[in-house]
Amino acid sequence: MKTTAAVLAVLLAVATIRNAPADSPDESLAELRAIAGPQLSYLEAEGQPVLRFLAGRLTVAPAADLRAAGREFLARHAAALGLDAGTALGVERELPLSSGAVLRYRARIGGIPVVGGEVTLRFDRDGILRVVNSGLQPFTRVDPPEPLLGSAAAAATALDLPHVAAPADSDELWAGLVYLPMGGEARLAWQVETGRVPALLANWVTWVDARSGRVLASRNRVWLDRLATVFEQNPVMTPTAVQVTLDDLPPWTEDPYSLTGELILSRICVDRHELTPLTYMGFTLNVHICTEAQVAQGDAAHDFLYTDNDDTAPEDLFAEAAMFYHANKVYDFYRTLGFDRLNEVPLRASVNFRIPVNLATGFDVANLTNPNGELYPLDNAMFMPAGDSGMFIPRDSDSIVFGQGTRSDFSYDGDIVYHEFTHAVIDSTSGLEAATIDDQGLDIGPGALNEGYADVFAMFLTGNSGMGEYAGAGLAPGGMIRTLENDKRCPDDMIGEVHEDSQPWASAAWELYDLYGDPIVQPYYDAMVSLTSQADFAVAVRDTLAEIEAQVDAATAAGAQAEFERRNIVGCVRAIEGGRAPHPQLIGEGTGSVGLGPYVPGYMMFHVAIPAGQRQVRLSFGAAAGGLMGGSIAPFVLFKKGTERLRFTYAGTTVRDNSDLAIAATEVADGEYEAVYCEAGELEAGDYWAMIANTGSGQMQMQEIALRYNDSTPDVPCIGDDPDAGDGGGDGPEDVPEEVADAVGDGEAVGDGGLACEPVDCAERCRAAGRPGGECRGEGADLQCVCTSDEGGGCGCRAGRTSGALGGLLLLLGTGVLLARRRRS
Structure with a gap:
């Protein structure tokens, strides 16, 4: 028996909510403060004038008709929540709670669903709106709704990926049109689902651009x-x-x-x-x-x-x-x-x-x-x-x-x-994805929450902190799979893997359960099912605190707040401190699973504060290809100096950053890499930031990552050493030969706004400039010729700078960027 058909019938029958004359977020907040008073809690999206989360008393009068109350609220505050004029919301599901209900809405543009375009409204038992979660975002551009690529061609493209397998039965294969948010744009895409392949632990979904035929993202569900x-x-x-x-x-x-x-x-x-x-x-x-x-x-x-x-x-x-x-x-x-x-x-x-x-x-x-x-x-x-x-x-x-x-x-x-089973409950409610992107790079928050909740509710049911005492002993004699009785924090104990990175969240829940007992179980559940699919730790913390205060008391909520702060999951900056023991492990994604270029940012950055008199900051690490998707790796390191950390923005599928130096890592031994930041003379004392990105297609498994500094004379070219060396400006150092940059940067526009970067020409020009080769990356105005690095050394740099230093916050990428790795209970 399937309940989805009933859900679909509701969705088709319900009246849609269309954008009313725009209120600004400030006007919405002023109106809501007048209702909720000082108890109003909210989160704004990074770099966008929209609200991601609201909690408090958000409506005045109790409502018997929750859907009518929801329509009224959303029409009034549409702009503040990121609902564009051309976007409609329809009720996808009404989920009853023991103390109220959650209405879950899906966004559609011209009847085509928007991936990650969700809003949830949490009403209490009296019909008062208490919590709002929004995954909406305004779009700078929306693709026309007519595909230039057919579904059969899109399915063939997905099946050509080396990691995707499918049952031979064509009934298992499915493709449907969606709008996929990419860097502030709504891309028309075919969502290709190739069906379950239990023998290979696979159930792949791939998004193929319905106009260009390019693979935008792929993940294993x-x-x-x-x-x-x-x-x-x-x-x-x-x-x-x-x-x-x-x-x-x-x-x-x-x-x-x-x-x-x-x-x-x-x-x-x-x-x-x-x-x-x-x-x-x-x-x-x-x-x-x-x-x-x-x-x-x-x-x-x-x-x-x-x-x-x-x-x-x-x-x-x-x-x-x-x-x-x-x-x-x-x-x-x-x-x-x-x-x-x-x-x-x-x-x-x-x-x-x-x-x-x-x-x-x-x-x-x-x-x-x-x-x-x-x-x-x-x-x-x-x-x-x-x-x-x-x-x-x-x-x-x-x-x-x-x-x-x-x-x-x-x-x-x-x-x-x-x-x-909790994963199945999440799939039927909030649908938490594997990962997303923000101004710090890849954010594993949604996937870590998914795994964390699975541990938390198993713990609530058994009443103990051990996970898999029997199964874990079978994997390694004498051990369980994991225990929630630990002091793990964000980001110190995170590695870019959903199970490991769930521990600060799940272990905080154990501490609270051990302290407060069963009264916190219902608030945790109500918060979990009211999240959107791309919620992160910050949203989950706010939602959980709101539920605990409403259902238990303010003192318990204050205790929970203190525990969340102890774990640093309230407002975690994902920067691991260098200058000490190496970080043991880190995973990086590749372009094969994340449809970004010219590189895929990492899950973590590294930070070190250096004293006066130092000559270089050196990042060293081991790296090898891993994961289920195959492909090669190409470690690419971004450096930034100053109090402002590395930040990323996205234009369509193109990544931009505010780095001072962007350089291919040098392989100094088999699988051992390093990259150096230096200038002519001594470095300024203060803060330095680094991130390991990946220009390759494969997943990158890194070990023993160390960011250190010293006063030795650098053994590599430094910024300011000669006229060919520049400051990076967020797009790589300028020691790419000028003739290559000129040829790429001044090309005539072709096709849909692209520059004349021809792959063969790019490779030839890079070889003429002394590089092993090159390839075109990015798209539109950001199309670039990227030269690869020399074997064993040299600098692989991006040819054709598009801008100077890029500051500002991320235009939040609304799609879940997707992992492809084996998932252990």
């Missing part, structure tokens, strides 16, 4: 994360198997009696030596995967009293029964908080999942296509959505999938079940 005998929590915390009643299983009527309830359908993945057609890069392979089926059957008394709970048994029916129990247990928990149902019911829950790929050694096509080939353990669990059910009807069923691990069966661990 998999989140890797009557009587029955079960482990009540898991074999470590509750080691004795007990009998429980499966209250959510309908009474027996006839055989076969399987584990199918109204909300959950439990099944096991068995090896029937079947081959399933799979399309990958234009080729169709018949792949050996296990078959998800219902095998456990009730006995003569209609019970499921299996005892085959061997940790490594590949097809034990105990796991199938235990999964039904744990999945219904967490479903019932969420229903006590006001959650009604998932997008699709019953949710498929599969156990004993194994795959035909050895993740440690890579693909073996012979084994992959052999019906008698080996199925390898999967030390993971995941939520695998069927499609973007927020905007479109899913093409297949949502599911939570649990691996048969090397030393443990992930389905035995209730913590893991509750964690993965």
